[in-house]
Structures are given as structure tokens and as C-alpha cells.
Amino acid sequence: MAEVDFTIGHKDYTVACQEGEERLLKRAAGMLDAEAQQILGQAGRMPEPRLLLLAGLMLADRTSALEDRAVAAERELARLKANPARVEVPVVPQGVADALADLAARAEALAQKAEDSLKQG
Incomplete structure (x- = not known):
């Protein structure tokens, strides 16, 4: 089993993961850290559980908005596939x-x- 080291906010972590999942875990940790850094920049130092909760909620909000956009795009794509626009080419x-x-x-x-x-x- 592989281990990945990363920092979120002001705390270092080591997490075990399956071989080959290291990159994904580092990416997820980087996203969580970016949110935590924004919170720390605005609110200053805070307890770790609260920081992780707020960062997680911010990521969940962003994910929810992206999911809504994806659903809307899929609906629009289905509509366009069902009723393709007709293009008429004039004949000389x-x-x-x-x-x-x-x-x-x-x-x-x-x-x-x-x-x-x-x-x-």
C-alpha cells in the first residue's frame, strides 16, 4: 500500500492509498488545501476540524454548481440531438x-x- 504526504491549511498529513492512486489523492488534497488557504487568508488561524469542515463545504458547493451546469448541458445536448437545426443551402x-x-x-x-x-x- 502506498502512502501520500500532504499539507492542508497548517497541518501535515500522511494517508495510505492503493498503488496508482497517489496522483488522485494528491490532487484532491491540493484542492482541499487551496480552499483551506483561502479561509485562513480571510479568517486567520482556526481549529483544524473547523477549517476542514469549511473547506469541505466550499468544495461541496463548487461541486454542486458544476453538477448543475453538467445536467443543464446534457439537457441542451439531448434537445439539440432530438431537434437538430435545419440548415438550408440555397441552390443557384x-x-x-x-x-x-x-x-x-x-x-x-x-x-x-x-x-x-x-x-x-
């Missing part, structure tokens, strides 16, 4: 496409004439 009538191609050819021919006359002049 063949006569208009032919006329535009003719105009483009004429413009290219005029440009070529202008270029040729500049080269000669």
Missing part, C-alpha cells in the same frame, strides 16, 4: 450559374487585353 439556378460563368470569361478576356496593351505600350 443553372441559368444564373451559366450567366455568371459567361461574365467571368468576359472579365478574364478584358483583363488579358488590358495586360497585353500595357505590355505593348
